[in-house]
């Protein structure tokens with residue numbers, strides 16, 4: 001289907017001696033979305049990505065990437081994809097500039113100014129030998145080679161591992177720019193917070209199967225936030241006990257704390273009857289929801 005950048009049906013990968021890599025994976029990544037592919041170590045994320053790139057082959061099942069079969073059209077596909085491997089390994093004797101120029105030429109030529117601009121944004125010294133670089137700096141070279149030719153599809157395996165928080169923000173901007181320019185981004189991670197700033201949807205994989213697909217928006221809407229309200233003058237906690245979704249209330253002097261699921265509107269209306277000195281509403285902990293899926297072995301595929 002044209003509106004799907006990636007689709008797999010009943011994909012199975014068995015490694016020697018029956019180790020299950022994938023156990024019937026049905027994946028659908030829509031064109032121009034950012035899809036976060038989440039799961040704990042060993043869930044099958046890298047196995048999926050390697051099959052998409054035809055670096056390994058599935059035991060059974062079908063795969064379509066940009067409308068093509070990676071097994072038959074791997075070479076044509078590579079040019080249209082930006083791929084960052086989880087274990088980005090290259091010949092360390094060359095400089096990043098040499099490596100990126102070489103890879104750029106393989107992909108039909110990438111202007112030197114584009115490489116320089118990305119290196120500047122990620123703060124990478126292009127003229128140092130790769131083997132002398134820290135893991136984080138090598139990862140920057142990996143990120144640049146994935147983005148530099150403005151591919152239609154970015155397939156990124158744990159892209160921000162090793163990047164410091166400042167560079168993670170720059171990475172988020174790169175992903176957003178790529179999406180604005182029409183690219184689709186498929187990105188694996190085992191850390192929810194890493195993808196929540198960029199992803200439209202997240203798919204959660206466990207034991208080689210997709211156990212949930214949700215839009216980040218809906219994850220947020222169902223997320224639970226810790227709320228702390230401090231009042232000037234008295235307040236009646238009973239007014240807050242009636243607020244839908246507000247639970248685990250505790251009162252300490254002028255301060256009321258609780259957990260809020262869903263929208264804040266009713267809580268704000270209840271608080272507006274009093275003089276509010278301070279209001280703290282913590283970011284929803286999506287990680288908590290993410291682990292909730294692992295706690296339910298029977299969890300069903302939830303279409304977003």
Ligand SMILES: Nc1ncnc2c1ncn2[C@@H]1O[C@H](COP(=O)(O)OP(=O)(O)OP(=O)(O)O)[C@@H](O)[C@H]1O
Pocket residue numbers: 015016019020021022039040041042043044045046047048086190
């Ligand atoms: N080359 C291999 N030979 C045998 N088993 C493998 C091989 N590669 C992966 N596996 C197994 O397949 C399963 C899925 O591994 P995979 O690397 O795809 O998981 P992952 O979700 O990417 O984990 P991580 O976050 O640790 O990279 C694991 O049980 C793993 O041990």
